[in-house]
Amino acid sequence: MTECCKRDAWMTGALDPSTAQRFERHLETCRECRQHLAEWEQVKTRFAGWVSARESRVPPSAQEARALVDAVMARMPDIEETPSRRVHVPHGVRHGRLSFRVAVAGGLVAAALALVVIGIALYLIPKTGHPEMVQKTAEPGFAIAASDVGPGKRVRTRAGQQRWMQLHQSRVTLREDSAALVVKMEAQETVIVLERGGIVCTVEPRLTGGVFQVQAGDVTVSVLGTTFSVYRADDGEVRVEVMEGRVRVQQGAREEILMSGETLVLPPVDDADAVVALEPGNSDVPDDRKGVRRQGRGVAVSEHPSADLDTWRSLIANGQLDEAAAQLGRYLEAVPANARVRMLLAGVLRRQGRDAEALSACETVIVTGTAAMAQQARYLAGEIALMRLGDPQRAAGFFRAYLDGASVDATHRAEAEIHLSQALYRMGQADEARRRLEQVAAQYGRTPAGDRARRMLQNRNDTTTPSDVD
């Protein structure tokens, strides 16, 4: 074998060091080999350029890295199958009322307690004893892989760790040092046994289509779409906190209405007659009831402010952005994981021109919010990155994720495609941008989105200025 024959092996790094050295000496004197390798380098470079232009590679942020690692950590020793408790889930979707049940089964207490949860936000409750205060932390928790969530699977969290899982259209966050067994998981019905610790469930109100109810043993909670958390203490006491909306609590003949911002503590009961029903929205809560501290058996005092969405929206509508931002910020200091409120803040910050902060708020919502809310946040984050921060690569990442995500209606899909194309043009990936615009133009015909896509394509054809994308 001549030295020239070794050039392909050399270029792939297949030669051992001494043979490679010999070939490199040969290379100094062989013009043909040098030309061959130079051509090869050219082909490689062009090929790499073609392929890279078709792929979006955005390095993960530190936040994403932490989220992934925690999910991985959580899956290493703790996820386990419990076949003996596996519950048969019949095929098909049950018609009728959407149901979501969290059974709270505590240590030595034989009778399980169940509570109903509606909600949007997450917040922290101390892990043992009476939760005297809500911890102030923005830690959103980490995702549990869908493959680890299903009937018969048990999920646990360690101290200092919280995790969330997506169950159809709801998001369930398991608080630190907690354990839950997923008993049933269907589109219309989800049952989770909370064995210890705390759980927060988030349900999109518009998707429930009816009462969202939790029943088990002593307590039943019905959810219509607000924020509601359940904590089961070691001694069997159950604590319910309402962040938005209104809750009706029934225990035997007694009934309590729990307002947004209030907390209900249910002492351990053996009777199976307690019912907690949650009603949507808080606009109908009388002003004199908002945030009022009430004392009485089974009712404790709220520790966090209520989410006064109506007031904030009114401030925003009147252009009082500074005041709105201040109030929203104060609320989020106390309840950092309320994704709906944070989304509102993101919008205000954007209008104030505080773009980096707005983008950061969106990123938090992407992690903490429900699927639908995360989609809103991706879209807004993409717009901010593209139009305000001039960061097309980041914008493209958000819009790609948005388009890959669930529940994208036709109008927003077209707009996101157009935004993504703008970002791609700015990144020099004109081929993909053009292809996407052509698809929008073809698919959306003579609609505003279709016209806009055609205009952009026309502008691109008429000009050589790469920045002119619309």
Next chain:
Amino acid sequence: MNADSDVQGPGLELSDREVMSRLAEGDMRSLEVIYMRYGAMARTAIRRTDPRIDAADADELLQDVFLQVARCAARFDLSRSLKPWIYGIAVNLSAGRRRTVLSHLRLLRKHHEASTVLLETSETGPHDALENREQVDRVLSLLPKEQYEVMVLHAVEGFRGEEIAEILGIRVNTVWTRLHRARQLLMDALRKDEGASS
């Protein structure tokens, strides 16, 4: 709270070997560093192996990849390169999932002809999605899937022949042969195009 602001966390200055060594000792913070270095690559590998995968499934597979990295850290040979190892895990897990999806679709196909769309598209190489475009697409489509694969690993990812062999589970000589053929095809096609345009 800018996500990028704390990218410079502890560990980023360490070499792959040091980071893996720490991970093997149970320092899970090291996995963050590894993910920040190779997470995007692993995601790309997953998408290349299964171009039709949706975002949620890709996220899930990505978790699986780094779960495997964490689980196998103690057994990882520190004299090896980390990057091709992770790429290989991503390809293998993704290919396994794709096989599952394909076999499921084949079953469906027996009963529902309408289910064949995804099956047909999934059977082809990543470059097939680029058909009917311009010169680049034509040139890329000339490459058989196996040659495209090794070209991507070599030219785009910068892996050496033996690393590619390990990732794909083939012999180094096979890598070499495929690269050689890919090079010939590409160079011939480019010469032809250049000849036609001049």
